[in-house]
Amino acid sequence: MDNRAGIVCWASLIDGVLIEIFSKLDFDSLISVASVCHSWRCVAHYTESWDRVHFCHHERFVDNYIKETVAVDNQERLFRESKYMIRHVGAGARSIYVCRIADDTMVQMIADRCPSIESISLRYCNRNSPSALINIIQACKLLKFIDIKFCGAVNFCSPLSTLLIEEMGQSCPSLVGINLGCLQVTEEMAIAIGKFLPKLKWFNLNAATISCEVLCIILDSCTELDHVSVRGCR
Template sequence: MEVASDVHSWDELIPDTLGVIFAKLSIQERLTVIPRVCKSWARAVTGPYCWQEIDIDDWSSFCEPQHIERMVEMLITRSSGSLRKLSVSGLQTERIFNFIAENAGSLRNLRMIRCNMSNHVVEKMSGRLSRISVLDLSYCMQIGDEGIKIIGKNCKQLEVFCRNMHPLDTSGQPLDDAEAFAIATNMPKLRHLEMAYHLISNDGVHQILSSCMKLEHLDLRGCWGVQLDNMSLNQKFPNLKILGPHVLGWDDSSDISDSSSDYVDSDMDEYDDESDDDMWYDGIRIEGLELRVRVYVGIEDAGMHWPASP
């Protein structure tokens, strides 16, 4: 009599289960390694379970805006409406912001850093971001207090808001509490707020503390217009942790590093025997290492001669 075994082979796993497993891998592995293993894995890695959380912030810091937008569109499309987290930097066009908003039905965590967003774009997007609880718009210099007000009025579930600035962008500028007042008036449920190197003053801080009663973390590093009475704050807000305003070892650029773009064109000659209809190529240089992102579009044809699942 044969003894039943609890050990199952990989090819018995359904695509959704494989997708959940593959989601634990890095984005480079999901795009460049998994699709080349076998046909069933290539199909599974394009499913929505692999792309509910998309974090390409580091990758996008080294790419041209048009390539970032192509990647964002492709990965969000793969999520099939199940996108819960998106982290990206350097987006530039209103078209891509509209695309993100149109696919934000399940989005909870949105981080768009160093993006060319204006108050007008924020107004168009925010109505579709009502379920957002985490929002990072650091270094987005075109957004002002009007945009912050719109976000607060539409994103009622917002608990984490990051609005850090680069010290070189705020150095020598006069103090301005307009954004602080907008946050205080429209984001009462905040638990975590970051405003590093902002032009905020004591008045702005006190307004935030008086209105955001659930606040547990406040980052004021580099906010040189703020002078806090720590003893008084500890008594009034015992559960609140405040960072700053002083920064150890601070200079004009010590705390925040610039990003640069370095796009490397793909060497298509190496793949002359492959069909252009089946593949999309993009060469990316990250930390001096050139990675070739090969995303299979025509899965059925591309995987026709691949081995069976391991």
């Protein structure tokens, strides 16, 4: 609008109206409006403005992080956006992607601030401990998809891996997709997957170490699988 009155009108909108508008923006647009003026910046930092922001739809999450049928987004960009978003979102956040250098503090922040997330990727996160991963699984009971490929907390002995799978099944009854790529899958883990995650629909084992016998245990137990990837498995 060209006249001064129009500009003042936009700047003077009540917070509730601005929140309703801002909550419909994507990440980049929400960052931009926060630089317009002081009042917009304040509203842009309200958790209500971020609750509906998703880095991508669940379908894209499944393609990129579970099925790996398309190229993933720039990891460093995802990490920067994730860190910024975790500090602003409230309980309504649905998808969180944390890449490469997440530590226990960030993982715990997700568990504390985002209990309603349905999708999470902790790929390449080598600084978080198994206990931190268990905490987030216990806190985020609505999880449907989880990507822990190359996750440092999972690169450990079979008994602890089996414990994690058991925790996923008990704490996250809606879990239907998981990426365990590059992990060594033992018979004990396969039995745990069949027992605690029988409703799996998407399962990625790309570049994992697994025998045909162990894979058959999983396939016989998880009868609802729609997608299984064993590309590059040893």
